[in-house]
Amino acid sequence: MNAVRQSDASAIPALRTLAWAGFLLGFGMGGFFDGILLHQVLQWHHLLSLVPGEPFRDIKVQILADGLFHVLMYLIAAIGLWKLWKARRAAATGDRLLLASAAFGFGVWNIVDAVLFHWVLRIHHIRLDVNPLLWDLLWFVVFGLAFVALVRWLNRGEGPVGGGKSAAALVLAVLVGGPVAALPPRDTDTVMVFFKPGTTPNQVFAGIEAVDGRILWAAPTGDVWALDVRDKAKTALLYRHGAFLVSNSALALGCVKWTSAKL
Structure with a gap:
């Protein structure tokens, strides 16, 4: 018994x-x-969509804020994977506990997002253009409270569920979901080009001409450009003309569309 x-x-x-x-x-x-x-x-909002002030209308600030948000989520997920590795023996017979904890974490994120970011700090809403409060409440209930309530249902099961299936599914979800955030969208010829400070207009336009680019949008400061470039192999030429970053990530392109609509 003691044993x-x-x-x-x-x-x-x-x-x-x-x-x-x-x-x-x-x-x-x-x-x-x-x-x-x-x-x-959906491009309904960005992290700092409603933060007042001219600096926050700068696309670089919006991209930086969303990028830091993703880095934080990567860090949290990495810590979760590390803890899962430490508890790998328990995971073999603790599927129900792991799944319930994951559902709780998912729900808590959406509750924190709604309460802190939407209603207390008011830095963004789920949707900015149509019934913001309705969409905030809908998201809060469906993806927040509902997932927390799911924990009680999962905990009602009798006995442990083994096999480690929940652990494998969570690891797969993180390993797939994380990189998806950085993938460029398919079927797009749009690239974002960030030029170094001090790059002259002549250098910028020479770079655009070198890649046979078509200008879609430009920041008022002249250091960020959205270009339509059909031949992606040519984009490396932009670095010869003062660019320090050329990207076609979904994050950057989403920010372009959102910022362009606001200007």
Whole structure:
């Protein structure tokens, strides 16, 4: 009996680590879901959409803020993966605990996002153009409260569910969902070009001519340009004309569309 109790007691730290792993992975997946769907695919908002002040109308600030947001989600997910590795033995028989913790983390992210970012700080809403409060509440209930309530349903099951299927599914979701945030959209010829400070207009236009680019948009400062470049192999030529970053990531292009609509 004492041996059984000692075994149960020794399992508690591993189960706690497993629960934290699930929570952090779920929280990170909530951030990926938000960033990919709302920032990039639907382009309904960006992290600092409603922050007042001229600096926040600068596309570079918006890209930086969204980029830092993604970095934070990557960090949280990486910590979750590390904790999952530490608790890998418990994960073999703790599928239900891991899945419930992940659902809780996903729901908590969306609750924190709604309460803190939408209503307290008011730096963005789910949708800015149509019934902001309605969309905030809908998102809060469907992806926040509903997922937290799902935890109670998952915890009602009797006995552990083994096999490590939840762990494998979460790892796969993170390894797929994380990189998707940085993938360029398909079937697009648009690239964002950031030029070094001090680059002259002649250098900029020489670079655009070198890649046979068509100008779609330009920042008032003249250091950020959106170009239509059919031959992607030519984009490297822009670095010879003062560019320090050429990108066709979904994050950058989404920011261009959002910023252009606001100007």
